[in-house]
Amino acid sequence: MGLPAETRPKLARGIRLQFDAARDQWILQAPERVLVLDEIAAEVLQRCTGEADITAIIASLAAAFDAEPGEIAADVDELLTGLIEKRIIAT
């Protein structure tokens, strides 16, 4: 696990999460890029409001998908760490 549990991730300025009706998928609008999200990534990012910390995000996902928090934690960490490096998620 890389990210501290108390991190409160949010979309960086200039990044927009939206549903792309023309292609029936969730996307992130970023500078000169469109990132296509799979179902899990879309669920994670909808919870990155700047209010919830990592622990709360994982708990919320675990409840929504009836899964063990431990199974979700690594995926969330990997996704968010990558997006922080790309300056798509701010902390």
Place this chain on the structure above:
Amino acid sequence: MTGMRRKPASTVSMDPAPEQLPLPARPVSQPVEPPLAALLELTHRCPLQCPYCSNPLELERVQSELSTEEWCRTISELAMLGALQVHFSGGEPTVRQDLVDLVRHARDVGFYTNLITSGAAITRQRFLALIDAGLDHVQISFQDAEPNSAVRISHVPNIQEKKLTFASWVRESGTPLTVNAVIHRQNIEHIDAMIELAVSLHANRLEVAHVQYYGWALANRAALMPSRAQLDFVTERVTEARERYRGKLVIDYVVPDYYAHQPKACMGGWGRQFLNITPSGKVLPCHAAETIPGMQFASVREQSLADIWAHGEAFQRFRGTDWMPEPCRSCDQREIDWGGCRCQALAITGNAAAADPACAKSDWHAAMQEIAATAVDAPSLPDFRYRRMGAGKH
């Protein structure tokens, strides 16, 4: 408009790690995927005269430019078509007095809006009006980190001062910034300073963009072509800086075609993700497509964008893989690089349907390398032929 090849918005998968997600390939006869993004060349007017400008040699005049209403209608049509991003470009888009209205309209219909600018032709008040209208992102081009060189390349006095002032407004507004550093033989050794410039401006992203040789850059190729040693130097410096600024500055960089062995998927594939609209409303599959002889370009003044995108002769001509001759036709990369760049194939081989000579499988690959070597070995550096209205005529 800078000298780089405009990349369309790319699609990436998020699972598990972000990477390129090739869209499903479809034969031409099947419904065409909607475009992801459009480059709107609002005007060809520009105070700068960069000799690598990717605008055509025959610049369109102000009298022929689309009106505010025509641009708004076009932007609405793009949204209906399913496009997600619009890039306001030119020329210098900020010389259009209606830019604020166009940005506001684009936001109103749901677009992610990007301004591609020199930053040298706008007041603080107008910039803040753009932000107020919902502008999402700004890309500023830099001619060099070294002010005197930037003046020589742009042919504008005090250009650096103007750009730095503009960049400070962008930073104060909190808007994400991309610095586009166009590099070539005459500034490439300042790469470290250009990287530091981007860091000092708090840019999120730096595009280290090698000049691509069509339009004005093709006319100035001998003055701009870097040497292999220069290329290796810049590649090494970028690799080092990427590591040093990891998480702080994203650096986009690709090896230029004349030194490459695999072609790039120009525009993400012809007529697949991207379109370009000229100041007078002509709809192009890429901004250099007008160099291809015998091609008809429909205008938004006469036809709907949906019709042009799906059926326009220019878009159908090199869409998909059916048009491909060998070595592309049987190549396992054909739906990855989509045959590379048509305009480059034309410029080097004289045939727009040939394989991109950047490809090692092209019969013209060695000839392309020879062009670079000849330019680099020339005993004297030619003067720049500056981008000016009327100067493109032979």
